[in-house]
Amino acid sequence: MDSSFHFNFPGSSTYCIAGYHRKVAQTIRPLRLPFRAFRIALITSSAAIIITICAIASYAASSPPKPAPAPAASNTGFAPDSRTLFAPILCLAPPGPARASRAIAIFDRQLAFQRKLSFHPKIGPSLQHVIDLLPPRQSTLIRAAALYSNSEVPWHDQADGTHQICVAGQPDNADYLYTLVQQWRSPEEPARFSGIFSLKPAADSAPANVSSVTGTLAGELMIDTYGLGELVDLLGDTLREFHGDLKPPWDSAAGKFNHHDRAAMDRFHRQMPHLAAKFDRYFKFNNLLDEFNSPAGPIVLFNVDMEVRQDALKKYPLLYEFYRKLVSAVVAKSDILDAHGNYWMREAFDHGHIHFTIMLRDGLLTPFNGAMQPAGDSVALEEITRGGYRALASGQVTSLAMNFGLANIGFTTDYRRDAGSCTFVNRMNAVPQLVAPPGVHQVMDLVAGDFLRVLATGDGGLNSKLSSRMLPNGVYDFAAGFTAELNYSPTLELLARIGDAIAKEHNDRVRAEERAFGEELFDAFVADYNEARPAILALDSDKGERQVKSK
Template sequence: MDSSFHFYVSNSFPCCVRGYHRKVSHTIRPPRPPLRAFRPAIAVAASIAVILITICPIATFAASGATAAPPRISTPAKFPRAPTSGFAPDGQTLFAPIVYLAPPGPARASRAIAILNRQLDFQRKISFHPKLAPALQEVVDLLPPRQSTMIRAAALYSKPAIPWRDEPDGTHQICVTGRPSDDDYLYTLSPDWRSPEEPARFSGVFGLKPSADSTPANISSVTGTLAGELMIDTYGIGALVDACADALREVHGDLRPPWDSSPGAFNHHDRAALDKFHRQMPHLAAKFDHYFKFNNLLDEFNSPAGPIVLLNVDAEVRQDALRKYPLLYDFYRKVVPAVTATSVILDSHGNFWMREAFDHGHIRVTVMIRGGLLTPFNAAMQPAGGSIALNEIARGSYRTLASAQVTSLAMNFGLANVEFATDYRRDLGSVTFVNRMDAVPQLIAPPGVHQVMDLIAGDFLRALATGNGGMNSNLTSRRLPNGIYDFSGGVTAQLNYSPTLELLARIGDAIATKHNDRVRAEERAFGEELFDAFVADYNDARPAIIALDLDKDKQQEKSK
């Protein structure tokens, strides 16, 4: 089972989710598929505000959703706001943003430490030490590897060996629960869906429902849903957005001339940022030095409105450093040089809010920050509109556009125009991302081969993008009256049966199955290695974090 499964949880499967109070139908996209294989490296390279490492996939959603387009932003009246003006002082601890994980009030930094301590303990178990109970392991063994589940979903529906739970409307379900178990997070097979009632508990469901034109003898298409719910006693997405807003203020070098004249030059701005990183987070910085080579980190420009920081990462994985993870090493050594992938977040004017790319081994991430606020930029990497305080956004919309291709024998194969539209909404107690695929992805292939590939995969892609309103997904967090946070969300899509694609998937499965468990073990070990370094730096920084309370008390005394 994919260790990130528990974060994609949903109320979009009403026949299963009885404990969730449905007010509005919400959706959010899953992580962009073309960049799935490279996201761990991209996330690491982009983590100047390293607090995001502790919140993994949720951070991706929170940070992405907050980059909404200016024409559709409104500001709520009351929820707490992080500082929004100016960059953070150079001497301030890089861990200062965690203060916003706790509600406002006395001893906020100390309370934030207690909250994050609980989250880190939970995060280690659920992210790096998943464990399957024997009955669930038997079911997982009957399912195809995760990379071909969607392709083979219609065929799976009629597989009698899988212990499906049958619903009156013909839906076949597998229900799962999760809970901490010593140092692990244990997933077990459940006879039905039950909404979790305690912190750190999870409930999930995988369901397949035949389409209206299917017959018992011919299941040609199904609606697939991956859904669930997670309870935690730490913080919700709103607090993460506030922490992200404050973390942007810490992304800078020295903010001094000589200013950069064009993007991409490694100079004193980059060295100042890296020096600060090494001083304040030496354990994690050492891991970065070991695994990555930075050709550029950021650029700093002067403007009438003040300094502009272009977080402009160009990093390469040091392949020899991955030798301790043989399968990851083999992947980067053999596959990566042939792969290119891009993903951008755009507003309604076509301006960029974030650009990500994996270009033949180069990891690239670009974000613009002006006065500590996220800022749109154009293709020439120049400011293209007003800056935004992430924590002040009540609602907004944005688009993501992704592509990926592999070069083999001087020919390019892949997908382009993988496009999603996302709506973001926040109020005093909840945050919701609503996402939908609203265009059919385009196949990349040489002439002649392209026609064959379109015959093989065209109907599947068209159904994925347009069937039942198109692929949709969601993520919501809401604060319950007892102070516990409920995370829910999921992914739903129409999945057509394609015999040719299934044959290709079976061939791929035969190769992948030999390495799946080992690959996942290496992925988790690599992630936990970085996580351990972050925790070591966090523990060392606790006195500086607590001092933020003392500084606030002194400021209040002066104001009196």
């Protein structure tokens, strides 16, 4: 396969799973400002899409923002209340006659497959034996160098010393079955999966003392529904649905639940009653969105502040207990920023409060500053064909009245899209910083500092790739993988073993309850989707088609 963008697996130069894309010479429309960074946010409805990406497309202007345009007509760019919330699925089918009917057929296939893949995994006996020999997922990276020398693991050895474990997946009635296989082989038909986990000794490691390895975890999945590009288009159209009533009295400050929020919630309950009922049961909304007036027309700050109703989780006792402890101990944040420090997306988990913030103007993503004010041109996601973005994250856990965690977890991402393919390439761009109390911090840095430095800078640094490409027969090939150099740290390994002993007993059962909870929301979504079929089919009229196409 001729590939201009590929993922080489240790031990072979022939594996090429991340797909390829044709070279893109220019964007769809002339850029008024130079591209410096962007982010694509792929937020899809409750487990209905195969891959969810948290990214936002953005311009990072090298010159000051342009003056505001002349006042626009009220509600320009936002979807009318009369349009079904499921209208964006038309983006999954190419334009043309009976587009809604074709989109429904595509989405039906995806939902049936998604249920098996997301909620009903089944592990073959030989693969289960391997899993039992591997450390829990929380410490796989930390213990990778030591794991390389574990002779009990049935590694498939390569000539250069690389150790591999290969996995295949396929539907098995109502389940999705994963089995251990001897070697990597790309999927050859829809709904099939191939995966690989490999460890390769670093160049300076002695055969008898492997102190550092390059770890690779990757997979390839073939589906007959849609690719990442179609998901970007779906998101671009879905964002037009994020509004309240777009009427005065306008908000003067962010965070107040009022008639704008109630209008959005009323529409949600009216058009998606089953899923809305589940949200009412499991979540409390302190705020949903804020709407402001401007010379250019209404601005929507989709500004979610919600909490999980913990008592509602008691039907899942292990998940309830896990989440109850999480609420009191964990704070995590992630921001998407441009070169000027303006935001395209903010998300956080702060002692039980779940926050998510984006800004929309004319139904398009818009950058905003720390005062929640517009800070540049809006972006039409479907028109972006290349660019880059940067993300910054942090997380900490409180234990014994002390905070421990990581900050400055930064990544840069390159994005490319053409008519048949879409690709994200992510690279860690800084060494994460340890968060710990004074005194303890120095000890922690001695324990973990070298591991983090090698993770960020060794062998090119931690990087990952996600892509989809359409094959000549119309089937889509998805591929994802990450690779990083993982240094051996005996102290970290000891700490990981202690943590594993505490966590392992409940891991599988908690994940089973997580899947059951997810499927409960998924079922509600599917029920609403099935009831909305007549409204979706009505979009096959000329008027409906124009509504979906307009941005």
